Amino acid sequence: MVRAVILLIKDIYYPLLATFGVPANIMTIVILSKGNCGLSKCISVYMVAMAVADLLIMVFSVVVYLIFNYHFPNSFLSYTAVCKFILYSGFVNLDMSVWYTVSFTFDRFVSICCPHFKEKYCTKRTATTIIVTVFALTYLKGVPMFFSYEAERIIDNVHWGCRTTQAVYTLPAWSVYSWMQSSSVVLFPFALMMLFNSLTVRRILLANRVRRGLRSRGNESLSDPEVKSRRRSILLLFTISGSFIILWLTAVGSFAATRMSSTVYYQGDYSIPGYIATECGYLLMYLSSCSNTCIYAATQRKFRGELKNVLKFPWTFFSKWLKD
Secondary structure, three states: OOOOHHHHHHHHHHHHHHHHHHHHHHHHHHHHHHOOOOOOHHHHHHHHHHHHHHHHHHHHHHHHHHHHHHHOOOOHHHEHHHHHHHHHHHHHHHHHHHHHHHHHHHHHHHHHHOHHHHHHHOOHHHHHHHHHHHHHHHHHHOHHHHHHEEOOEEEOOEEEOOEEOOHHHHOHHHHHHHHHHHHHHOHHHHHHHHHHHHHHHHHHHHHHHHHHHHHHOOOOOOOOOOHHHHHHHHHHHHHHHHHHHHHHHHHHHHHHHHHOOOOOOOOOOOOOHHHHHHHHHHHHHHHOOOHHHHHHHHHOHHHHHHHHHHHHHHHHHHHHHHHO
């Protein structure tokens, strides 16, 4: 039987994604942690946190689950306890990455739209507190997921595989929890980012209109000392949140369509449009976990310089070693 095209795409796509995404996020963490990119400490904290969350997604969701566990179904990764932990980690890391992005978007919204609140909120201490709080809440919120899976089969008293328990489909409490979890990862963050970005754009347009009015009165020498840094901040904000929205758009649409429809669209037929749309949503969604490195390299000159130094380091070290 010829394999479905979507399965062939997944077999090629995910290994390539992991090959780029894992080292890209590691380099991003190293570069941003050095603090030589000309960014404020507040922004750096959020960016490092997002890179760490994206790295965890690459490791647990892409490498371990979608590659190793898929291609080696009878390895120790198929033990029920290990399988539960992988599924749990993959979901909470995705949840954490999403809310780190929302937190960063809100921080930039406060910085641009709430100047009186900016000095108190946009600090390294506040950013660190929010990062730790989001980390704790997402991992606690996902604990019930451990009880939503059971062993697929038991061989010689050894539990193998994971499957969703029947209670998840029959008990109303599980239905409510599933809706809450799914909405907190997909719909609610998506709506918040759209809201914060729209308010930020509105604030920028109003500020530009005021500045044009001042210049028209002959005050051309009047300048804002934070214009350049604010421009970089706005560019960084819109590229990060914009790429997130674009790459998650298919997943959000697929989620809304399947949740609001009572039809079971997938029963082993990989050619059904609903299944293909969902899997394409996953492909783009996981791509967002390694896109930030490209965004930083494209928009931040100092980050590009640090990235070049990191990439040249092995060759420089090797050349120096040969000379010695």
